[in-house]
Each structure stands twice: as C-alpha cells, then as structure tokens.
Amino acid sequence: MDTGPDDLSGGGLFGDRLYDAMDKRDPVAGSLLIAAPDMPDPNFRRAIIYMIEHDHSGSLGVVITRRSETDVEEILPAWSELCAPPSVFHIGGPVKPDTGIALVVLSAGVDGHRFSGLQQIEGRVHVVDLDSDPDLLREHIDGVRVFVGYTGWAPGQLQDELDRGDWYVAPSLPSDLLAPARVDVWGAVLRRQEMPLPLYATYLQDGDLN
Secondary structure (H helix, E strand, O other), X not given: OXXXXXXXXXXXXXXXXOHHXXXXXXXXXXEEEEEOOOOOOHHHOOOEEEEXXXXXXXXXXXXXXXXXXXXXXXXXXXXXXXXXXXOEEEEOOOEEEEEEEEEEEEOOOOOHHHOOOEEEEEOOEEEEOOOOOHHHOHHHEEEEXXXXXXXXXXXXXXXXXXXXOOEEEEEOOHHHHOOOOOOOHHHHHHHOOOXXXXXXXXXXXXXXXX
C-alpha cells in the first residue's frame, strides 16, 4: 500500500487469527477491503476501501469511511446538490491528496452508456468525470461521492497485505458508498459477512476500551 514515506502496515494479532482462518476472495473492481480489527496503520483503522481498479499493473481504491470537514459546495458547487448527505469531500487515501475522484451510483434500471463522462466499475457504480455536466445526471442517480486522494498498491503489494491478514475482501453494495454519517460502515459491512466476523463489528479502535 502506498501511504507515503512511513508505511506502517503489517500483520497483527487479529489478522493472524481472524482473517487468515476465513475463506478468501480475490479482489476485483467493485469489491470492498475490510481493515482487520487490529490494523496497525492508523490511516486505515476501521477503514473500508472500495476497489476501483485491480489488475497486473497494480490496484487503486478509495477509503469510503473517512470524511473531511470541507463541503463540496465550496469547491464544486455544481456537484454539491447531487452528493449524498453529508455533502463533504471524503478522504480517499494518502496518495495525491489534491486529486479528486467522484463515484456515482446510478438509479436502478438506468443505462450508464447513455451518458458521456462515465466509466463503469461494477453494476450501478461508475467513475464520473467532474468536468462533465452534472445536470445531465440529476434525474438518473441515487447519489454522488467525491473523494480527495486515493489508496494505491504496486503490483503484488495488495496480495502481500491480504496474505498477512490486513484486509478481508467482500462484495459491495451501492448503498455502502452513499451511507449517511450516522452509519458505522465498517461495522455494518462486517455484520453481513459470515461468522465470526459479525462478532467484531463493535470492536473499537482502542481495544482497551472495548
């Protein structure tokens, strides 16, 4: 994982005991990475990453569980009304924090090929070009999320982290991207996995407080 100069990631107690004992899926575009309960890298504790790309050249995703305090309206007012609440920039990861990535969830039954500026990831979820006209999408979407920065891996790097038990790969739901602020997405995603993962859904960042 490319986290900048200090890469703190590594296997831990729960990674060794928990995720290593589970049946493992291969990551694909549109899947989720669930951080292990004892994720050692503070950038990714209780994080859920939505995978945008995964192939022989590397992997790219955005953290969907970190919000900034900057309203999208301050910088991209035309897109603000299309954002699912809270309409703030989400922090996609530590790589290129000045880069914006927008994901849109189309309404059920809408064909994304009708619109320019969309690149399908999986199902109803697309990358949307922020230079395109948001008004063309207004009546055809469930919502938009705008991320600053992303999370990236060199070839083989993500697999190493999966082998260590840092992450668990799970299918995504479109609603994961648009969850309101009151929802603990990390816990909610764990609850819909096979046992014993739901038992860890309330695990706190500081294990001493749990």
